[in-house]
Structures are given as C-alpha cells and as structure tokens.
Amino acid sequence: MSDFFNSGWSTFIAVTTVVSLIACLALLIIASRRKPMANDNTTGHVWDVDLVELNNPLPRWWMVLFVLTVVCGGAYVFLYPGLGSSAGTLNWTSTGQYEAEQKKAATAMAAVYARYASQPAEVLAKDAGAMGIGERLFVNNCAACHGSDARGSKGFPNLTDSDWLYGGSLETIKETIANGRQGVMPPMAAAVGSAQDVVNVANYVLSLSGSPHNAIQAAAGREKFVACAACHGPGGKGTPALGAPNLTDKVWLHGWGEEAIVAMVNNGKTNVMPAHASRLTPEQIHVLGAYVWSLSRGAPTGP
Amino acid sequence: MSSTKPRVIPIVAAEAASEVEGEGGWLFEKQKKIYPRSVTGYFSNWRWAMVWLTQIVFYGLPWLQWNDRQAVLFDLASRRFYIFGLVLHPQDLVYLAALLIISAYLLFLFTAVAGRLWCGFTCPQTVYTEIFLWVERRFEGDRIARMRLDEAPWSFNKLWRKAGKQAVWIAIGLWTGFTLVGYFTPVKVLWGEAFTLAFGPWEWFWVLFYGFATYGNAGYLREQVCTYMCPYARFQSAMFDRDTLIVSYDPARGEPRGSRGRKVDPKSKGLGDCIDCSLCVQVCPTGIDIRNGLQYQCIGCASCIDVCNEVMDKMNYERGLIRFATQNGLANRWSKLQTWKRVLRPRVLVYSGVLGLICIGFVVSLALRSPFRVDVVRDRGALARLVDDGAIENVYRLQVMNATEGTQHYRVTLEGLEGAAITSKAEFEVGSAEARWWPVSVQVPHAATRALGPGAHPLRFRIERLAKGDDGSVDVVEKSTFVVPR
Numbered sequence: 001m002s003d004f005f006n007s008g009w010s011t012f013i014a015v016t017t018v019v020s021l022i023a024c025l026a027l028l029i030i031a032s033r034r035k036p037m038a039n040d041n042t043t044g045h046v047w048d049v050d051l052v053e054l055n056n057p058l059p060r061w062w063m064v065l066f067v068l069t070v071v072c073g074g075a076y077v078f079l080y081p082g083l084g085s086s087a088g089t090l091n092w093t094s095t096g097q098y099e100a101e102q103k104k105a106a107t108a109m110a111a112v113y114a115r116y117a118s119q120p121a122e123v124l125a126k127d128a129g130a131m132g133i134g135e136r137l138f139v140n141n142c143a144a145c146h147g148s149d150a151r152g153s154k155g156f157p158n159l160t161d162s163d164w165l166y167g168g169s170l171e172t173i174k175e176t177i178a179n180g181r182q183g184v185m186p187p188m189a190a191a192v193g194s195a196q197d198v199v200n201v202a203n204y205v206l207s208l209s210g211s212p213h214n215a216i217q218a219a220a221g222r223e224k225f226v227a228c229a230a231c232h233g234p235g236g237k238g239t240p241a242l243g244a245p246n247l248t249d250k251v252w253l254h255g256w257g258e259e260a261i262v263a264m265v266n267n268g269k270t271n272v273m274p275a276h277a278s279r280l281t282p283e284q285i286h287v288l289g290a291y292v293w294s295l296s297r298g299a300p301t302g303p
Numbered sequence: 304m305s306s307t308k309p310r311v312i313p314i315v316a317a318e319a320a321s322e323v324e325g326e327g328g329w330l331f332e333k334q335k336k337i338y339p340r341s342v343t344g345y346f347s348n349w350r351w352a353m354v355w356l357t358q359i360v361f362y363g364l365p366w367l368q369w370n371d372r373q374a375v376l377f378d379l380a381s382r383r384f385y386i387f388g389l390v391l392h393p394q395d396l397v398y399l400a401a402l403l404i405i406s407a408y409l410l411f412l413f414t415a416v417a418g419r420l421w422c423g424f425t426c427p428q429t430v431y432t433e434i435f436l437w438v439e440r441r442f443e444g445d446r447i448a449r450m451r452l453d454e455a456p457w458s459f460n461k462l463w464r465k466a467g468k469q470a471v472w473i474a475i476g477l478w479t480g481f482t483l484v485g486y487f488t489p490v491k492v493l494w495g496e497a498f499t500l501a502f503g504p505w506e507w508f509w510v511l512f513y514g515f516a517t518y519g520n521a522g523y524l525r526e527q528v529c530t531y532m533c534p535y536a537r538f539q540s541a542m543f544d545r546d547t548l549i550v551s552y553d554p555a556r557g558e559p560r561g562s563r564g565r566k567v568d569p570k571s572k573g574l575g576d577c578i579d580c581s582l583c584v585q586v587c588p589t590g591i592d593i594r595n596g597l598q599y600q601c602i603g604c605a606s607c608i609d610v611c612n613e614v615m616d617k618m619n620y621e622r623g624l625i626r627f628a629t630q631n632g633l634a635n636r637w638s639k640l641q642t643w644k645r646v647l648r649p650r651v652l653v654y655s656g657v658l659g660l661i662c663i664g665f666v667v668s669l670a671l672r673s674p675f676r677v678d679v680v681r682d683r684g685a686l687a688r689l690v691d692d693g694a695i696e697n698v699y700r701l702q703v704m705n706a707t708e709g710t711q712h713y714r715v716t717l718e719g720l721e722g723a724a725i726t727s728k729a730e731f732e733v734g735s736a737e738a739r740w741w742p743v744s745v746q747v748p749h750a751a752t753r754a755l756g757p758g759a760h761p762l763r764f765r766i767e768r769l770a771k772g773d774d775g776s777v778d779v780v781e782k783s784t785f786v787v788p789r
Contacts, residue, residue, distance in 0.1 A: 057332040059531055061524065139700070139740050144684050148700045148742035149727050153685035250691060 010084030017083055024070050032058060106281065113283035116290075121170040124290035125297070134291025137284060141276065142292075150295050155254060155271060160295045163251045167240040168296055174289040178282070180275030183243045187268035191227040201225055202261035208236045208248045211256070334527055336453070339436060340446040340585040344609025346423075353424045354433055362478075365485035370708060373489050383736055389669070390706055390736045394676060401665045408658040414539045415650050417548040417627065422536065423604035428528050431479075431521035432588065435472060442468040446585055472522050473514075480514030526589040530600050540599055545630040546645040550603055552583075552594045552625050553633060560594075565618055576620050583607035583625060593625060674774070675711065675733075677766045678702040679783040686786045693749035696726065697785050701766065703731075704738040712769040715743055720762040720785055722751030745785060752787045759784040 004010050043053040080088040087093075116130050124130045139148065145156045152158040157165060166172050166181065192198050200221030205228075206213035228236070231244040238246030245253060254264060254271075280288065367374035369387055376385045384391040391398065413420045422429060442464045443449045455461055484506050485493050496502050502510065520528055529536050543549065557577035563569055569576065577594070584592045586606040591598050593607045611625040632642040682698040690696050705711050715729045727744040745762070747755070762785045770776040 059527060060333045061527060062531065135740075143682070143700075143742075147684060147688075147698045148682050148740070149698050149744045150742075151688075151696075151698070151744065153688040156684070256689075 004085060007085070010086075012084070014083035014086065017077055021070055021073050021077075024073075025067070028063070028066055032063065110283075113281070113287065116287050117283050119290075121290045121293040124287065125294035130287050131291055131294065134287050134294075137280070137288045138291055141280065141288070150292070152253075157253055158251065159292050161251065162296055163246060163249055164240065164296075165238075165243045165245055165253075168293070170289050170293050172240075173292050174285050176273060177280070177285050177289055177292075178275065178277040181243060181273040183269075183271040183273075185264060185269045185271075187266060188227055189266045192224050192265060197221070197224050198262050198265050199258065201228065201265060202258045205236065205247050205261055206258065209250055211250070213258070334524075335590065337526060337588065337590040338446045338449050338585075339588045339606070340582070340610075341436075341440055342586045342606045342609050344612060346605035347609050350424050350429070350433060350604065354430050357425060357427075357430055358434075362482050365482060365490035373491075375486065376489060377487050379487055390708060392676075392704060392706060394704070395672075398665070398669065401661060401668075405658065405661055405665065408654055408661065410535070410539070411542060412651065412654040412658060414542040415544070415547060415654060416646055417603075418543065418550070419536070419539050419601070419603035422529065422539070422602040426602075428520060428525075428533070429588075429602065429604065431517055432525050434475065435521040438471045438475070439468055442471075472518055476514035476518035476522075477510065478514075479517045480510040480512070483513045484509050526600070526602075529602050530589065536599070536602075543597075544650065546632075546642075546648055548627045548629055548642070548646075549597055550593060550601060550605055550608060550625065551597065551628045551630075551633055552577075553623070553628070554594070555633070555636070557594070557624050576615070576618075576624050578614065578618065580614055582610045582614060586610045597630075672706070673779060674705075674707045674777055675713070675766075675768055675779065676702075676704040676706065677764070677779050677781050679764055679781045681783060681786075687788045690746065693752075694746050695749075695752045695787055696744055696746045699743045699745065699764070699783060701741045701743055701764065701781075702738060703733050703741055703766065705733040705736060707774070708735045709771075709774075710734050711774070712771065713741075714767045714769060715741075716765045716767070717745065718763040718765055718780070720747065720760060721754070723747050723762060723785065747785065747787070755787050757787050757789040759786050761785075 041055055043055055045053045077083050077086075078088065079090045080092055082088065112129075112133075116124060116127070119127075119130075124134075138150065142150070142159075146152050146159055147156070150159040162168065164172070165183065166176060189195075189198055192201055200217045201224045202221070203213040203215075203217040204219075204221035204225055207215070207218040225236070228247075231239055231242055232247055233239055233244075236247035238244050245251070252260070254260060254269060276285065364375045365373060369385075372385060374385070374387050378385065382393050384395075410421055439449065443452050452461055452464065481493065481497065482490075484502075487509075488503075488506060493502070493506065496506070524532075554575075557575045559573065559575055560577035560579040561572070561574045562578055562580075563572055563574055583594065584590075586609075587593065588604060588606065589600040589602060591600050593601065605627070608625050608627070612622045615622050615624055629637075629642050629645065631637070631645065635641075678701070680700045680702065682700065686697070688696050688698075701715065703713060710732050712730065712732045715725060717723045717725060723745050724747075725743055726746045727742060729743070731739070731741050733739045743764070762783055764781045764783060766779050766781065768774070768777045
C-alpha cells in the first residue's frame with residue numbers, strides 16, 4: 001500500500017496533515033477576532049502619500065466557504081488515501097479504478113466481440129468492422145516487432161506471406177498469440193562434423209532453395225544434412241509441429257547466405273514470441289488472429 | 304474642482320457586525336441585502352437587448368441541426384468539437400488560444416474606451432441577475448414592496464410569493480444547467496433522458512452544479528460576485544485612465560444638492576441641479592452612491608444615468624447630470640465632441656491594431672486550414688530490413704487525420720530520394736472525422752543504396768487527398784528519413 005521506509009514517516013505525514021487542517025481553522029478564528037484599531041479603522045499603513053489600509057470585516061460567505069474547504073479537506077482524508085499509509089474508508093486505489101474502467105470498457109465491447117467470436121476467419125476477413133478492430137489491435141500489440149506493415153524483419157517473421165513456421169490456420173495463429181512460441185535451433189556443429197562439413201551443409205541448404213551456392217560443396221554437404229533432417233525433414237521442407245522452418249523457399253528469417261547459415265549451425269538460436277493471453281481477451285485474440293490470417297491471404301482490408 | 308488637486312475619498316468606518324456575544328466580536332460581515340429599484344431607459348433597453356441576444360444564443364444553439372448532427376457539439380469522449388461546418392481536433396487548440404486572446408483584447412479595448420461595459424451589459428453574472436430580478440419583481444413587486452415583504456411576518460401571502468419565486472428560480476437554474484450539458488451530450492438525447500431522469504452520473508453532477516451556481520450567483524450572491532470574487536473586476540480598473548468614459552456624477556453641476564419645488568429656480572436658492580431624490584442609489588445593483596465619485600464596486604451598468612435623466616426631464620433640467628464622461632472631460636468642462644476626440648489615444652489604437660491583426664490571422668488561418676493532417680512515424684522495431692534481391696526496405700506509419708465530415712480517399716507518393724518506391728498499398732481511405740494509421744513500406748534497390756551509402760537520407764512523403772464531389776484535391780508534404788544500414 002504505502003512506500004515508506006518505516007511507519008514513522010506515515011505517522012509524520014498523518015500528523016502534519018491533521019495539524020495543518022486544524023491550524024487553518026485556528027488561523028481563521030484568530031484572524032477574524034475583532035481587534036480594536038486606531039481611531040479611523042485603518043491599520044496605520046500609508047503608501048503613496050494618501051493610500052491607507054482599512055480594516056474592514058470579511059464577507060460572511062467568504063468565512064463560510066473557508067470553513068467548507070476545511071471540512072472538505074477533512075472528509076477527503078477520511079474517505080481517500082491521504083493520511084500517510086491509511087487507505088481511507090472508501091478503499092479507493094488507482095489500480096482499482098483502472099480495473100473498474102477496464103471492466104466497464106470490456107462490458108461495453110462484449111456485445112461487439114460476442115458477434116465475432118463464433119465466426120470463422122473467412123467471414124471475419126470480409127467484415128470491415130472486425131478488420132478495423134484487428135488493425136488497431138495489431139498496431140498496438142504486434143507492430144513493434146513485426147513491423148507496421150506486418151512484414152517483419154530479421155528475426156521477426158513476415159506475417160503477410162504464405163510461409164508459416166507453425167501453420168497458418170486461424171486456430172494455430174490464435175494459439176501462437178495466446179501462448180507464445182519458443183523456436184529453438186540447437187547448436188549442431190558437433191553433430192554435423194568439422195568446420196568444413198558445416199560449410200558444405202550450408203551450401204547444400206542454399207541449393208535447396210535454388211539460391212547461389214558452391215555446387216561441389218553442396219554435393220559434399222548432402223550426406224551431412226541427415227543431422228538437420230531430424231527437424232527440417234529429409235527434403236528440408238520444415239516441420240510445422242516443431243516450428244522448424246522450410247529451407248526450400250526464399251524466406252530467410254535469420255539472415256541469408258552461407259555466412260548466416262554457418263553461424264546458425266554453429267551457434268543455434270532461441271527465438272521467442274511472447275504470450276499475450278494475459279494482455280488480450282480470448283475474443284480480442286480471435287479477431288486479431290483473423291486479421292493476421294487475412295494479411296497472409298492478401299485480404300483487401302489489409303495493407 | 305481643478306484636475307491637479309487630488310480628490311479626497313472619505314474613509315468610512317465599517318460598522319461592527321458583532322455576531323457573537325462577549326468581548327471583541329467577529330470580524331465578518333453579513334451581506335446587506337440590496338433591493339435594486341426597477342429602471343427603464345436607454346441603457347436599460349440596451350441591457351435587455353444584450354440579455355435577449357446572449358440568452359437566445361446560449362439556450363438556442365444546442366437545438367440547431369447541421370448535416371444530421373447537432374450544429375454545435377463539444378464531443379469530449381471522441382475529442383472532436385463540431386461548430387457548424389467546422390470539425391476541430393485537439394491539434395486545433397491554437398484556435399481556442401486565439402479566441403481567448405481576441406476576447407481578452409476586446410475586453411481591454413472596451414474597458415479602455417468606456418470602462419466596465421462588459422460587466423454592466425453582457426457579463427453572465429449581470430445577465431442572469433437581471434433575469435432573476437425580473438422574476439423577483441413579478442412575484443414580490445418593486446423595491447419598496449420587496450423590503451416590506453421581507454420585514455413582514457410570515458403569512459400565506461408572503462409564503463406563496465416567496466415559494467413561487469423560488470420555484471421559477473430553480474426552474475431557470477435547472478434549465479441553464481441542462482443547456483450547458485447539452486453542449487457536451489447531444490441535447491436531444493439529453494432531452495429524452497430528462498423525462499425518465501436517466502442522466503449519467505456526470506450529467507447529473509453538471510446539471511445540478513451549474514444549475515445551483517446559476518441560482519446561487521444570480522439569486523443570492525449577486526453584487527458580491529463582482530465586488531469580492533471576480534478577477535476581471537480588479538484588473539479592469541487598472542485599464543482606466545483619465546480619458547476613459549465612466550459613469551460619473553457631475554458635481555460642478557449638481558452641487559450643492561437639495562430638494563426644491565419644480566417651479567423654483569435653483570439658482571435663486573443657491574442650489575445645483577441634484578435634487579437629492581436618492582433614486583440613483585435605489586436603482587444601483589451594487590448599492591453605492593455614484594455621487595461619491597468613481598468606486599471600485601461600480602459595474603458601469605448606467606442604471607443611475609437612466610433614472611437620473613428621467614428625473615431631470617421631470618424637473619425640466621438638462622439631461623446628463625449623471626452621464627458617461629471622462630475624468631478629464633469633467634475637470635475641464637469639455638463638450639461631448641471634445642471628450643470623444645480623446646478616444647483615439649495610443650492605448651486604444653494599439654489595442655485595436657493588435658485585435659485587428661489577431662482577428663485577421665484567426666480568420667485567414669481557419670480559411671486556409673488543411674482538411675487533413677499527416678504525421679510520419681518511422682517504425683521503431685527495426686531501422687531497415689534487407690529484402691530478397693539486396694534491396695533495402697524501411698517501414699513508416701502515416702497517421703492521417705481526416706478533419707472533414709465524409710470519407711476521403713488518399714494517395715501517397717514519394718519525393719526527394721532517387722530510386723525509392725512504395726511497395727505497399729499506397730491508396731486508402733479514412734472515415735469521417737477519423738484518424739487512421741496507415742503503414743507504408745518504402746524500398747530502394749540494391750544499386751541505389753550503394754550509391755547513397757550508409758546513413759539516414761532525407762525523403763518526403765506527398766499525401767494527396769483525391770478530389771471527390773465538390774472537395775478539390777489537397778496535398779500535404781511531410782519529411783522523413785530513409786535509413787540504409789552499414
């Protein structure tokens with residue numbers, strides 16, 4: 001609740017506050033006691049030859065307002081957190097207010113999301129309203145890594161192509177968003193063999209997608225590919241169940257060329273997609289998943 | 304009275320308002336209730352004209368329609384201000400500043416020329432007090448009758464008059480509060496809610512609070528607001544100079560005051576024109592005697608001028624014993640024309656000049672206001688990325704804010720960077736008075752990036768609103784950079 005090093009500070013603040021409130025009232029009472037003034041009701045101060053200060057009474061409404069402000073101050077520290085670490089009788093917290101407002105917004109949106117929750121991706125992709133919500137959810141939650149245009153960058157998958165590490169069905173996309181993914185490429189240098197073997201394998205991998213490569217080294221690396229085939233499949237087509245990428249297409253998530261592949265085989269890589277189940281509701285994830293699904297199919301609403 | 308001799312303002316000892324028994328007593332003062340007498344005349348007509356004008360605008364505006372929406376609506380939830388054909392966004396706050404500056408300079412100008420004109424004729428405090436006083440007179444009669452009623456013991460007569468007044472006051476207060484909220488919540492919706500008392504919590508609060516403030520200020524506090532609370536009252540006095548037209552009693556003409564018959568020539572009795580009827584004190588809403596000279600309580604309402612002129616007419620004397628006059632004019636016995644010649648003095652010319660400039664700037668700026676705004680934000684996740692054939696791609700988000708009502712189509716093109724091309728969809732639309740993030744990917748081919756070398760290179764986005772119907776096409780150009788990595 002409170003951020004004090006010890007309870008002494010809390011007491012200090014509480015006492016100061018209460019004393020200040022009482023002092024305000026005391027000041028008013030003392031200052032408004034009528035003191036007899038010099039003969040002509042002035043304080044005796046004179047400025048600019050003839051400017052004098054009169055000792056006129058305060059207006060009553062002003063006195064009443066002053067007392068009211070003190071009463072309001074007292075009521076405030078009684079009801080709300082104000083006296084040191086006291087929580088106030090209303091138990092108000094900013095966190096509580098935030099959660100209440102979140103709940104209110106969720107209730108307001110529930111009807112909208114309820115309509116979308118049961119619809120399949122194909123229907124949602126054609127619904128401008130759902131795609132608008134999806135677009136905003138994407139910009140706020142995904143674009144930081146995957147880019148505003150969803151085409152990703154090095155290490156962050158492109159979501160607009162048809163190449164999916166784990167599969168591109170709406171269910172799989174929703175699974176990815178909700179629970180995250182942990183893509184692991186273990187260091188395989190030992191399994192592959194010598195440093196030359198690694199270079200050979202890298203050239204073989206390049207040859208799979210028809211990229212520029214050294215044909216002799218590729219041929220030599222072919223048999224060493226067995227170590228890779230366990231995950232990437234004998235043809236290097238990838239395994240969605242493991243999130244092992246397809247090596248036969250032109251998509252290079254972690255860099256392209258012999259050097260990048262050699263580094264990958266030697267060092268491995270762990271790539272993380274964080275889970276969003278705690279940040280987004282299942283209904284939001286459904287709409288967002290449908291939006292991402294539509295991106296890879298060149299839906300007219302997507303960029 | 305010469306202009307060099309300082310005028311002595313008599314110091315009046317305050318009466319001790321002893322509220323508590325015992326020694327000393329308390330230093331506070333109950334409001335002395337003022338019973339302003341009703342007044343008719345030239346300035347009074349002006350004030351009523353201003354009451355009608357300001358209140359028809361205030362109570363009427365929310366009910367006007369414009370293109371199937373409320374003509375004037377301050378939509379706080381979606382942060383859009385609709386004012387007839389204009390849609391203002393938070394970015395247009397500068398117009399509010401300009402409006403406030405214009406209001407301030409208008410106040411300075413009026414005040415320098417003719418004192419507290421604002422206070423006496425158009426200030427809401429004055430206007431609502433005038434309305435509430437009118438109601439009070441309908442139920443309780445004029446000054447004398449009201450005083451008698453207040454002194455009289457409670458009777459059925461007193462009860463129904465007081466109760467009727469209160470009922471009408473509360474009704475006006477509530478209607479005022481309702482109207483205020485109607486500027487923020489569509490008034491037709493509010494009207495529907497009113498029948499079932501289904502206002503939201505904040506609507507309830509503001510209707511009741513503003514209603515109570517109107518009722519309290521115009522019904523009870525009245526002149527105390529001007530005397531004690533109002534900040535403008537204080538600094539307006541600082542704008543007076545000796546050539547400011549203020550409500551003034553002409554002592555050279557009026558003194559020595561005294562009663563006399565209508566047939567008597569005052570000169571023969573050694574009297575001035577003031578017959579000491581005290582009507583000017585009775586009509587004064589702040590309860591001062593203008594014959595004591597300029598006082599800070601005077602709000603320049605000119606009621607005393609109206610009533611004194613009536614008396615002068617009855618006596619067959621010349622009008623203007625109390626009139627709008629300047630201190631210089633009174634001291635030097637200037638004619639109206641001579642007084643008015645002094646109006647165009649440097650202070651007034653400067654105020655008018657600045658006011659004119661700001662007004663012109665305000666109107667021109669509104670007329671030339673772009674119908675949409677664009678912000679270019681580079682993607683923060685990655686500076687640049689390599690695509691298949693060695694080309695470099697940068698991603699940007701265009702925040703496009705459509706400041707018009709109606710869906711608009713936009714097209715993005717690039718300028719100022721050799722070989723750059725947009726590889727994402729470059730045409731899109733933004734709905735009525737909405738803002739939209741639009742991602743744009745810009746690609747520069749491998750050869751061109753080699754020519755550019757690594758670093759950030761300037762590039763410009765030209766966003767064109769395509770012509771549609773009677774909306775012409777408009778261009779906005781925004782700068783950004785294109786990053787080529789090492």
